[in-house]
Amino acid sequence: MHLLSLACDKGLDLQTHTPATSIKRQSDGMWNVSTPRGVISTKKLVVANNAFASTLLPEYTEKIIPIKSICCQISTPKDRPTPKVAGSFGLRLPGKSHDYLIQRPDGTIIVGGGRDTHVHEPKEWFNNIDDTTLIGSAKHYFDAFMQEHFHGWEESGAKVDLIWTGTIGYNSDSVPNVGPVPGRKKNIWIAAGFQGHGMPVIWLTMKGIAKMVGRGASWEESGIPNPYRTTQERLDNPRSALAERVQTIVAEHQEESSRKKAEAEVVEIVSNTDQVA
Ligand SMILES: Cc1cc2nc3c(=O)[nH]c(=O)nc-3n(C[C@H](O)[C@H](O)[C@H](O)COP(=O)(O)OP(=O)(O)OC[C@H]3O[C@@H](n4cnc5c(N)ncnc54)[C@H](O)[C@@H]3O)c2cc1C
Numbered sequence: 399m400h401l402l403s404l405a406c407d408k409g410l411d412l413q414t415h416t417p418a419t420s421i422k423r424q425s426d427g428m429w430n431v432s433t434p435r436g437v438i439s440t441k442k443l444v445v446a447n448n449a450f451a452s453t454l455l456p457e458y459t460e461k462i463i464p465i466k467s468i469c470c471q472i473s474t475p476k477d478r479p480t481p482k483v484a485g486s487f488g489l490r491l492p493g494k495s496h497d498y499l500i501q502r503p504d505g506t507i508i509v510g511g512g513r514d515t516h517v518h519e520p521k522e523w524f525n526n527i528d529d530t531t532l533i534g535s536a537k538h539y540f541d542a543f544m545q546e547h548f549h550g551w552e553e554s555g556a557k558v559d560l561i562w563t564g565t566i567g568y569n570s571d572s573v574p575n576v577g578p579v580p581g582r583k584k585n586i587w588i589a590a591g592f593q594g595h596g597m598p599v600i601w602l603t604m605k606g607i608a609k610m611v612g613r614g615a616s617w618e619e620s621g622i623p624n625p626y627r628t629t630q631e632r633l634d635n636p637r638s639a640l641a642e643r644v645q646t647i648v649a650e651h652q653e654e655s656s657r658k659k660a661e662a663e664v665v666e667i668v669s670n671t672d673q674v675a
Contacts, residue, residue, distance in 0.1 A: 469510035480505035518651035
């Protein structure tokens with residue numbers, strides 16, 4: 399918010415609750431951005447709506463996929479001391495869950511993940527932009543998270559205060575799409591698809607975009623890592639490592655469920671045989 403205030407003080411015209419519904423290049427080279435509150439005309443355009451990039455640039459439809467994710471805030475009752483957590487954590491728990499957390503200065507814990515609860519149900523999260531609902535099978539995953547996984551939290555009374563979902567832009571090839579949009583006339587850039595790791599990389603990436611947009615720097619001069627460069631070759635690549643991975647996960651889960659079901663049936667037959675004997 400501090401940076402945003404600074405930018406507004408310097409003249410940024412920020413229009414909230416104003417979705418861009420389409421973009422169109424005019425014959426004079428200007429880009430028109432339509433919104434429900436009117437048309438904005440600009441010489442240079444940066445598309446940075448991440449998971450929603452394909453709503454304005456359809457060529458990214460199968461390249462940047464909206465992935466619904468879940469996150470929550472955990473706190474302890476006011477009359478109990480809040481245990482401290484040393485640093486931030488990425489947790490690899492049994493069952494392949496990938497959780498991540500940080501303690502805020504007020505002692506509350508922000509934790510997200512719960513992958514294992516729903517990863518095998520792609521409808522819940524894959525290509526899903528509905529951040530108005532929780533992910534059903536994950537909504538109680540964090541209820542006793544701190545008590546279960548951290549020493550010193552067993553008697554803390556920690557509980558989930560707030561829980562929400564958000565949309566992450568994942569790329570079919572796992573690398574952000576940044577730079578001049580291929581196949582379009584000039585003066586349009588994209589900076590999107592930062593996966594679940596945008597926070598450490600967006601700052602310098604956008605500095606590079608600003609060099610290109612503001613000072614006419616080339617891609618090579620921008621300082622942005624080359625694998626991020628959005629190219630026609632990447633757009634034309636029919637392969638989606640992301641979709642393949644999801645198919646594998648679903649297949650593995652079905653196999654595992656069938657195996658468990660078959661084992662349960664064997665146990666039941668053995669126990670019935672014991673009763674007969
Ligand atoms: C639950 C969750 C946990 C995460 N955890 C981490 C983490 O631990 N570490 C990390 O580095 N990253 C994390 N991320 C990812 C991180 O939030 C993103 O990488 C980062 O926010 C991407 O920034 P962005 O500005 O590119 O896009 P976004 O933050 O997604 O912003 C895009 C904006 O564009 C707006 N928009 C969309 N369509 C339009 C339109 N047509 N017109 C106008 N505006 C539009 C959206 O409303 C939104 O405000 C997490 C994300 C989620 C959802």
